[in-house]
Amino acid sequence: xxxxxxxLLLLYFSLFTFLTTxxxxxLPSPYLSPTTIFPNYQNMLKSFxxxxxxxxxxxxxxxxxxxxxxxxxxxxxxxxxTQDAEQAQLFFVPFPSDLSTRSIxxxxxxxxxxxxxxxxxxxxxxxxxxxxxxxxxxxxNLVELKKNSIQISCFPTPxxxxxxxxxxxxxxxxxxxxxxxxxxxxxxxxxxxxxxESTLVNELSSDPEFLIExxxxxxxxxxxxxxxxxxxxxxxxxxxxxxxxxxLRFGCVPAVVTDRPIQDLPFSDVLRWQEIAVFVERRxxxxxxxxxxxxxxxxxxxMKGLGVTASRHFVWNETPQPLxxxxxxxxxxWLRRHTIRYVRRESA
Ligand SMILES: *[C@@H]1O[C@H](CO)[C@@H](O)[C@H](O)[C@H]1NC(C)=O
Ligand SMILES: *[C@@H]1O[C@H](CO)[C@@H](O)[C@H](O)[C@H]1NC(C)=O
Numbered sequence: 299x300x301x302x303x304x305x306l307l308l309l310y311f312s313l314f315t316f317l318t319t320x321x322x323x324x325l326p327s328p329y330l331s332p333t334t335i336f337p338n339y340q341n342m343l344k345s346f347x348x349x350x351x352x353x354x355x356x357x358x359x360x361x362x363x364x365x366x367x368x369x370x371x372x373x374x375x376x377x378x379x380t381q382d383a384e385q386a387q388l389f390f391v392p393f394p395s396d397l398s399t400r401s402i403x404x405x406x407x408x409x410x411x412x413x414x415x416x417x418x419x420x421x422x423x424x425x426x427x428x429x430x431x432x433x434x435x436x437x438x439n440l441v442e443l444k445k446n447s448i449q450i451s452c453f454p455t456p457x458x459x460x461x462x463x464x465x466x467x468x469x470x471x472x473x474x475x476x477x478x479x480x481x482x483x484x485x486x487x488x489x490x491x492x493x494x495e496s497t498l499v500n501e502l503s504s505d506p507e508f509l510i511e512x513x514x515x516x517x518x519x520x521x522x523x524x525x526x527x528x529x530x531x532x533x534x535x536x537x538x539x540x541x542x543x544x545x546l547r548f549g550c551v552p553a554v555v556t557d558r559p560i561q562d563l564p565f566s567d568v569l570r571w572q573e574i575a576v577f578v579e580r581r582x583x584x585x586x587x588x589x590x591x592x593x594x595x596x597x598x599x600x601m602k603g604l605g606v607t608a609s610r611h612f613v614w615n616e617t618p619q620p621l622x623x624x625x626x627x628x629x630x631x632w633l634r635r636h637t638i639r640y641v642r643r644e645s646a
Contacts, residue, residue, distance in 0.1 A: 326600060328608035330570050335629075339621070342632040348378050349386035351409065357394040361429045361452055363468040363623070366614050368392065368427060370624050378628060387635040389415055389424040391447070399435055406439035421446040425631060429468075431459025448634055450627070453564050454539055460562040466630050469564035469612045469623055470540035477525035477548055484509045485590060487527035487550065494536035498555070501583045502531075521548055528598060529553040529576070529590055534560050543612030546574060546605040551598060553590060555580050565611055565626055567633060574605040 329335050350372060359365040371378065371390070380386050393405055410416040416424065425448035432444055444461075451460060453467035460467070485507040493499050493510070502508040509527065514520040521544070524530055530545035532538075534556035545552045552575040554560070563571050571577075578589045593601070611626040618624040 326573070326604060328569050328574055328604040330568060335568065338632070339625075339629055342629055343377070346378050346387060346628065346632050346635070347380040347385045348388050348390050348631075349380055349383040349415075350390045350392065353392050353394075354405075357392075359395060359427065359429075361395070362471045363452060363614060364395070364427050364429055364450075366471070366616075367450070367468060367624060367627060370618050383413075383415060387423065388448075388631055391424055391426045391443075393426065395429055399432070399437075399440060402432070402443070403435070403437045403439040406443055410439065416442075419446070423635070424448070425450060425634075427451075431455045431465075433459060448631065451562070453562055454534060454560075455562040457535070462561040462566075464634060465562070466627065466634075467562040467564050467566075468627065469543055469614075471614050472541075472543035472547065472612055473521075475521045477521040479522050480525040480549070482526055482528060484527040486529045486531050486553065486586075487523055488531035489513070489538070489541070491538040492530075492532050492541060493555070494533045495555075495580070498533070498583060498586070524548045524550045528594070531555065531586075533580075542575075543609060546612060547609035549602045549606055551576060551593070551601045551605060553578055553586070553593075555586060565608075565630065567630060568611070568626060569608050570604075574601055574608050576601075 331338075348371070359368050370376065372392070383389070391405070391409065393402060397405075406416070406421070421442045424443075424446075426443065427450045429452040431449055431451040432440065434444060435441065447464075449459075449461070449465040451465065451467055453469060455465075455467055486502065487509050488499075488502070490499060490510060490512050493502075499510055503510045508531075509523065510531075511523070514523055524541070524545055525548040527550050530541065530550040530552050532542060532545075532552055532554045534554050535558070537555075539554070542552050542554075554575055555578045557580040560577070563569075576589055576593050578586050610621050612623060613619070614623045
């Protein structure tokens with residue numbers, strides 16, 4: 299055997315070992331990239347730097363998740379903030395939620411004319427917070443902001459206001475009352491406002507396997523209700539989905555009724571949503587029950603376990619904790635730092 303053959307054999311062998319040990323993760327994981335997320339996250343903690351433009355006048359956000367994200371990033375001594383724009387991978391353009399589109403356009407024109415950073419990527423390494431998202435406008439500044447910059451909106455984002463490959467959604471604020479009694483009693487649980495379609499609410503209300511109620515008497519019984527049901531029912535597009543993080547946390551697999559693919563799920567480039575939630579086409583109670591019946595037993599137990607693991611990313615803290623909502627959002631921004639640097643034609 300020649301040395302080359304030995305070398306090749308060794309190479310094949312190590313490749314084979316690598317593939318057999320790495321191609322199929324043995325432990326089920328709620329992550330899209332279970333082997334890379336944690337090393338990447340550590341790199342983010344060490345290296346991620348953001349330059350924040352000073353708003354003309356100080357302001358606060360009125361939605362709780364936006365406000366927590368903003369204050370955590372700007373007011374505390376965040377390790378992610380740099381005063382040196384040349385060090386920054388991303389640029390943050392803060393503006394109040396109620397700023398008119400004309401004023402946003404003026405703000406962007408100002409950045410473009412006064413500083414070199416916008417022109418380098420036409421806004422692609424910039425991000426902004428807007429709960430409702432911004433729509434398409436004809437003004438050049440707004441076009442670039444909408445099409446190039448990363449938008450962080452609130453989940454669920456109004457239709458047409460979210461561009462999947464670059465935009466991010468903020469998970470709703472979840473309460474943190476842990477349930478004490480976790481005896482499973484219901485197949486499905488929902489609050490009235492979680493579901494939009496009245497026929498669905500009416501039919502499920504008279505079904506003993508389901509509990510559809512208006513307002514639980516206190517937070518503890520709310521958490522207990524969630525924990526005592528196999529599935530928590532939500533309706534995307536009209537229904538209130540803000541309980542989705544609590545559902546995951548307390549082991550109630552979210553069953554989301556929807557009439558279209560959901561593109562703005564929180565952390566959709568980090569979590570395998572198909573493994574932690576069930577998506578049901580809006581085709582009436584029959585379809586919903588069929589899907590839930592298919593998802594019982596081992597499949598349900600597995601989803602429930604992965605959901606509980608994933609739920610740490612939905613927790614908002616006053617002082618940020620590792621892998622909580624704030625840090626997972628930062629991680630999503632970090633994944634988007636390799637932006638296209640547009641080549642500018644200096645002359646025609
Ligand atoms: C950015 O480009 C525009 C033209 O698209 C130009 O008017 C503006 O002066 C440039 N900004 C800077 C800071 O050079
Ligand atoms: C939990 O709730 C179930 C159903 O209401 C009840 O039968 C059971 O005794 C409760 N368990 C505890 C520990 O309170």
